[in-house]
Amino acid sequence: VVPKDHDDSNYKLAYDGFLSQVPITTGNVYAINDALSAEGAAEDYETCLKHLTKSNILATSAATGFPKFDLMLLGMGPDGHIASLFPGHPLLKENEKWVTFIKDSPKPPPERITFTFPVINSSAYIAMVVCGAGKSSAVQTALGNNQNSDLLPVQMALAEEEFTWFLDKDATSKL
DSSP, rough: OOOOSSOHHHHHHHHHHGGGSSSOOGGGGOOOOOOSSSSHHHHHHHHHHHHHHTTTSEEOOTTTSEEEEEEEEEOTTTTTTTTTTTOOOOOGGSSSSSEEEESSSSSSOOOEEOOOHHHHHHHHHHEEEEESGGHHHHHHHHOOOOOOSOOOOGGGGOOOOOOEEEEETTTTTTT
């Protein structure tokens, strides 16, 4: 929950790296309201998603009743977090809200909003893009023969149809 032009803004990252390069109308881009608190921004974004599903702009999963994105593009942090769902955090168990907030993120900025696992896991396809040696231990835990019973958030992500990993050589260096 930072201004859209802030270096920590996911909107800025998406806009600079992708949205500004493709012919998409601004009315089809749904950024968070960065003038609101984290809690307010999460509630506002969930309301927006509910409006999009009621208007049949965004599909609803027949299996879960949550919104069904055609494709969700995700990255993973060095600790195995995805979105703003961090290892050991109570938000990992949220199963009713579509969008929620975190005020004590272990990674700056401390205040964020995030899709919940029911929304992430209702996506038709998930593309997990991971680059860098700093993430190789988490990749090893997620994809190796690790018998650890504590799942990383990345291991809790599922797609309704297909989950595909896109990894660079450094990220796979421990496999």
